[in-house]
Amino acid sequence: MFEEGQLYSPVTESEDGQVTVHLSADHPGFADEAYRKRRNDIAQLALRWEPGTPVPDVGYNDDEHRVWQTVSRELRPKHEKLAIREYVEALDAVGLPTEYVPSLDEVSERIEPLTGFRYVPAPGLVPLRQFYGSLSDKIFHSTQYVRHPDQPLYTPEPDIVHEVIGHGHLLATPTFSELHRLTGEATHRLKDEDNLRFLSKVFWFSVEFGVVMEDSELKAYGAGILSSYGEIDEFRDMELRPLNLVEMGTADYDITHYQPVLYRAESLDEVREVVGGFLKTCTDDSIEEMRREHVLA
Template identity: 35%
Template sequence: MSDGGAHLPAAPPEGAAADWTIPQGWGDYTAAEHAVWDRLFQRQSAMLPGRASQAFLDGLDVLRLSRPGIPDFDELSERLMKATGWRVVAVPGLVPDDVFFRHLANRTFVAGNFIRRPDQLDYLQEPDVFHDVFGHVPLLADPVFADYMQAYGEGGLKFQGLGGLHRLARLYWYTVEFGLVREAGDLRIYGAGIVSSYGESVFALDNPSPHRVGFDIARVMRTPYRIDDFQQTYFVIDSFEDLLRQTLEADLAPLYRDLASTPDLDIAELAPGDRVLTRGSQAYARSKQDMKP
């Protein structure tokens, strides 16, 4: 989702449909662009077994994402529709929040159609087709996670006028983008921002710096996040079923009212009542802070 939509135009840009979708333009990708996808895919897929959720790994197979080259969204959507009724559409970049919520509520995932340059393999500020498709789409082949994404979109449409968009953004960030899950007696990654990042795939599970805390929806909504570096806290769900249950059972209107009078937590703070799985040293974040002039 966007950062509130303030920097986005009120109407779709030229060439986009009323719902902000555009043609993917699959035939316009160059051999070099396909090669960037292949390089990224090979690097990530080789290191994710034993680290990524089994549902994510299964999604790679179900959707045949191991085939060479940037996926064709039409072909990808055919396979995804058979699995969970979702489809993938191209957009020109970030879209307004109401547009984003409406697409999710209708089981449509919006993805950027451009791919990063070869010198941007390890970091890109705006999500590209690799982040959006490799990172997000495999889990949409899982029926429970697919329902969670739809429920998130429906919640956004219903409650976006209550002044809680920044709290909804935190929920998305700490689950869809940077979530961890208990699985097979261990922790696994499932958030798209982690599975599509070589460095964070290692950091999120192995580094002693970040906190790892049991997921609670109100706790997550009180916690700011980092957009410029590895996270200082990761939230761990017990299962996708539990994530969906907590989301469906949450009455966001009174929750927003309660949180409006409750101060945010510091990004590295542990709170009373936290289920602390790992008390991090925060050494990585402090080292980066010490390096600033």
């Protein structure tokens, strides 16, 4: 996962090697000792993982499988109605299990033959430069924990449901596997951290929360919408604005709430031309120019 700090529960490691995930007081799992221990154990497995070795087996339990079953069952009909065609086609092409939480290796085995993307484990927040930079090598850093079973259709943080059901199906499409990869290439061109944040916001309002007209209907293509039971029902009622890179890249947004403003493309071609074109060509100079444009506007 990629976004900024507040979206993630911080993960710390003490001198004696104890890994702790710090859930906030309003997290659904805050008072659940067993859940907290589980989160610590899963984060520890990711921290100890070495690239090039198999992804550690998390050994999902019955509660976690039940959450996955519920989310899979509830989201599928919504995807068929509200997601773009490429995404719906990817649901069948990837063929994720609906009865159990797949391991990241299983996810990779299903997606890699389609577009080359593979999953590696992340304990929590991955620094922006590392998360985005890896996309050029078709590597996706993913959390492995599952949201709290009391609220299977809600999560304050990006869990494996978001990473796999949201991003995984996009990573299996021609259009969005390429936009993820181009984001990685753009990251390598940018040396300035403020410009990288501009890029991350363009990514946020497109790959995470983008909507587009398809066959005269408003459809979602953003992973954040398509993995959220709440947002997928709400996005048609949000304030919609035309794609505008300067606005997207400089917007202030609150990632802890539904996105009140979404950027609507008139076609998938427009997404490829505007967002893809930006990712292919942006440099520190061109983004600084856009940021100046914003200040003058």
